[in-house]
Amino acid sequence: MKIDARTVARVMKEISSWRAVLLYGDDAGLIRERAVAAVRQIVDDLEDPFRLARLEGDEQSRLEEEALALSLTGGRRVVWLREAQDGIAPMLERLLKQESDALIVLEGRGLGPRSKLRTLAEKHKKIAAIGCYPEEGRALSRTVTDTLSEDRITIDRDGLAWLMGHLGADRTLVRGELEKLRLYAGENGRLTLEDVHHSVGDSGGASLDDAVYAALAGDRFIADRSLERALADGANAIAFARVTLNVLERLQQVHLAMKDGKSRVEAMGALKPPVFFRRKEVFGRALDRWSYEALKCAASDTQHLEWVCKQSGGVSDAMECRRHLVRLCHPRAGTVA
CATH class of the missing domain: 3.40.50.300 (P-loop containing nucleotide triphosphate hydrolases)
Incomplete structure (x- = not known):
């Protein structure tokens, strides 16, 4: 049944x-x-x-x-x-x-x-x-908060938003990251964005961030190296797609804010959660290389990648990620900022 x-x-x-x-x-x-x-x-x-x-x-x-x-x-x-x-x-x-x-x-x-x-x-x-399918959206957010609440741990909105964009799709990996957060916070603890960075920052998710930002900034060597590290640490194609979509969306938000008259500093400062200080420079380089239209095209391609990988069952997902990363290194002709 x-x-x-x-x-x-x-x-x-x-x-x-x-x-x-x-x-x-x-x-x-x-x-x-x-x-x-x-x-x-x-x-x-x-x-x-x-x-x-x-x-x-x-x-x-x-x-x-x-x-x-x-x-x-x-x-x-x-x-x-x-x-x-x-x-x-x-x-x-x-x-x-x-x-x-x-x-x-x-x-x-x-x-x-x-x-x-x-x-x-x-x-x-x-x-x-x-x-048994990967949790997304509210279901994933509820799993995070319910798991942390077992030790009466709270997490602020910025920390939860960042975490939601970096958790993988596999239940085992999600549980592993949440266990690290529980140990870091301790009973009755409170987690901030900085705490989440410290706890989860060295995982495959952080390497995926490095890979995506480096690709969008045009640094193929760092992008390839970071992706391989992430895959070796257990990251999968769904997590790669989610991180990529998150970064692309944030870059689009800054472009729109700048079109409305805000300065680059003001537009980046309005992002929630804020750009991690170590990535502000590479975020700016990506912003210089990519137009709003190019980012929309890349986001559409990334959504298709996620769909393809969900259908394939993992047979060639790693190769699809590598190919997509190469495409992210090169904005489409005619849509470069």
Whole structure:
């Protein structure tokens, strides 16, 4: 049964009432987080070999055997299969017609709408089919504030705005950055923009900033080096696209303010959050090279990049980022400032 996004939280709390759960989508970190949560509802010890059977993608043929096996120590068993593929759909359908109380947890990252396994799960009344996609906008902002509030930590508006533009799309990476902020702030702490910079500034997100600003300023060497560092640190194409769009939007805002009669200093000073002092010089160089029209074209291309990478499932995302970075080094002819 396909689970509506609005009811996922409730279904996850009652996952033990299902025979199987299929977790699919683009966010590998969220898929893994929910898989662990589902398993823990039945088995406390994830290392228990008697009640938990872990299967990798090349072990899918053992699914039925493991699901029908009896627990030697008593209690309900769990079969946890990673990299589930369409080939197990007939086996799963046959298995669910047999008597067994084992919970089957399937990780199916990348399964498309036409996938046989996903189609079966979304229609079968005994399977919870849950989509796992990157959080954006209000959902991501709520995750940030809710996580920090667990330690009664508050974050100011500028700090939250900067953080929202630099968090990656993968749940695991987001959680990692938030844990760093929790440790930095401490219980009952308050985070400012400067605090967020200090805590998150050395992560892949900061390298993405360096890459985008250097490209827009025309420094190909620094742009390439920073992007490679970011990718090596775990940054992905969605995070790259979001950082790029954020920078392009801020440059457009300054251009518009200058057209309205403000000086460059006044226009940059009006940005919220303000330009990080170490990037004011490179921000100015980018402003000199790019016209408002060129920035609009680049933003449109970046939105297309994000769409393409969401559809591809990560197959060639890194290469797409590298190509896009090269394009950012060169404003379109006829639209240079």
